[in-house]
Amino acid sequence: MGVAVGVVVVAAGLGTRLGAGMPKALVTVCGEPLVRHAVRRALAARDVADLVVVFPPMHREDFEAALAGIDGVRLVEGGAERTDSVAAGLRTLSPDAQVVLVHDAARAFAPAALFDTVAAAVTAGADAAVPGIPLVDTVKQVDASGVVVATPNRASLRAVQTPQGFTREALERAHAGGRHATDDAALVEADGGRVVVVDGNPAALKVTTPADLDIIQRLCSRSGE
Numbered sequence: 445m446g447v448a449v450g451v452v453v454v455a456a457g458l459g460t461r462l463g464a465g466m467p468k469a470l471v472t473v474c475g476e477p478l479v480r481h482a483v484r485r486a487l488a489a490r491d492v493a494d495l496v497v498v499f500p501p502m503h504r505e506d507f508e509a510a511l512a513g514i515d516g517v518r519l520v521e522g523g524a525e526r527t528d529s530v531a532a533g534l535r536t537l538s539p540d541a542q543v544v545l546v547h548d549a550a551r552a553f554a555p556a557a558l559f560d561t562v563a564a565a566v567t568a569g570a571d572a573a574v575p576g577i578p579l580v581d582t583v584k585q586v587d588a589s590g591v592v593v594a595t596p597n598r599a600s601l602r603a604v605q606t607p608q609g610f611t612r613e614a615l616e617r618a619h620a621g622g623r624h625a626t627d628d629a630a631l632v633e634a635d636g637g638r639v640v641v642v643d644g645n646p647a648a649l650k651v652t653t654p655a656d657l658d659i660i661q662r663l664c665s666r667s668g669e
């Protein structure tokens with residue numbers, strides 16, 4: 445057994461952009477809710493000592509049903525923003541977990557090997573590690589009126605995914621200030637922490653819109669699950 449890993453799967457969003465009429469994590473793909481796919485893959489990763497799923501208040505029973513029969517998963521109520529949900533899960537993680545992986549249930553098909561790669565980068569000495577994919581589009585920075593102010597060099601940019609990994613100390617410090625960001629690594633960066641990027645995986649695509657759901661459905665059917 446290596447360093448004990450704790451996993452926080454955030455699933456407390458409402459899925460407004462998907463518009464499925466239910467929290468996104470409960471949407472079924474290949475016969476299972478997204479959150480169940482995400483949890484199964486996370487539990488297949490190495491050295492996982494504790495795993496918590498953060499769910500939207502009012503949906504406890506739905507999430508209990510979605511995760512029925514999977515041992516060792518705890519449920520915690522989420523907050524108004526993703527950052528609040530991560531903080532809620534982190535507060536309940538076993539003190540044994542010295543590396544923490546934060547994962548979006550919406551990236552339900554991220555393979556167990558990606559969790560292992562991210563955790564390994566943290567145990568190798570980084571404060572945080574994130575999976576990243578080179579961009580295929582040119583990116584423009586715009587001002588409030590939509591006028592382009594810069595074209596950053598694409599070669600230096602990465603689109604980052606989850607699971608994102610942290611030393612427990614770095615993640616707790618990052619959340620202690622009550623700041624919010626679109627990902628947890630940004631909070632660690634703001635603290636001056638060293639965040640490294642490892643190779644991302646196309647299967648860790650985030651289901652955000654109906655078009656993403658179509659892609660994930662196809663990917664899942666092709667893999668024979």
Ligand SMILES: Nc1ccn([C@@H]2O[C@H](COP(=O)(O)OP(=O)(O)OP(=O)(O)O)[C@@H](O)[C@H]2O)c(=O)n1
Nearest residue numbers: 454455456457458459460461524525529549550
């Ligand atoms: N208050 C929130 C908001 C988001 N999330 C989780 O964070 C991940 C990424 O968020 P996003 O894709 O934005 O999900 P939703 O908030 O559900 O989507 P939308 O913004 O379209 O409502 C998802 O697994 C989502 O469940 C969460 O746990 N708590």
Ligand SMILES: C[C@](O)(CO)[C@H](O)COP(=O)(O)O
Nearest residue numbers: 526548604605606626627650
């Ligand atoms: C954490 C994340 O998935 C990294 O790309 C992303 O920032 C979540 O953004 P969302 O708007 O909450 O889906």
